[in-house]
Amino acid sequence: MTSQPPSGQTLPEPGVPVIRNINWGGLRTLYVKEVRRFFKVQLQTIWAPAVTTLMFLVIFTVALGGGGRMISLQGHQIHFADFIAPGLIVMGMLNNAFANASFSLLVGKIQGNIVDYLMPPLSTSELLAALVGGAVTRAFCVGGAVWLAMALWPGVHVTPAHLWAILWFGLLGSVFLALMGVLTSIWADKFDHAAAVTNFVVSPLTLLSGTFYSVDRLSPTFQAISHANPFFYIISGFRYGFLGVADSPVLLGTAVILGLDVVLAAICYTLIRKGWKLKS
8 A cells, every 4th residue: 555645745756865965854853962971971981081091190190290391392481280181182092082982883784784884874984974973972081071071170171262163273283083983983893893992993093193292302203203203292282272382383283183083084985885794
């Protein structure tokens, strides 16, 4: 039995798209699904990373920052705790953006319900935007929780000097790691593969990016290696938002990370569109 359209309306011809532009309803639905997924276990996905990051601050300031130790950054003397606090905040954001984005498609592939992502009337760009948007939201939730904890911690000053730089580099960095997570979830066949990328790529690049030290104190060779690390520009620009000084020019960092975001987005878009390792 064929259903009849409401009075005054006609059904579109077969093959003619009904949603001609952006499927805002579908995009919003998938984004909300991604956000609700990590909010249901927020103790694990938001508050636990915030506490872990705060422990880094406590340990490093007690062990290395006691007695009012100062660190030199571009000729400015800055208290050690104030120096590492911004790096720890954005480090927590980056790690959680990657963790969230690397989970969605991968768990669908493992559980066999990847069709739930591929079958809805969403374009490739809408699917990618929703996945990245959910990861960026989690990153900012973790960053906000870490910042609040550090603001209440005695002896640490995390008052923003340039709020735009904090939001801008937080966004660029979160998108960068979210796209890396999507790319990992497309490539990986099991959780061990995603864990390998975390342990051997993301974590080393994060820790060796100037989070706990100024690259000015390194030898020229290691300074060059640090400048080849994209995480360095994220942390440097984010730190500029709090301290007003940075290890590298802010415009250079913007150009590098924005360019990498565009390249990664293009790669993820192409792979999802072709269904590489997603469609049998």
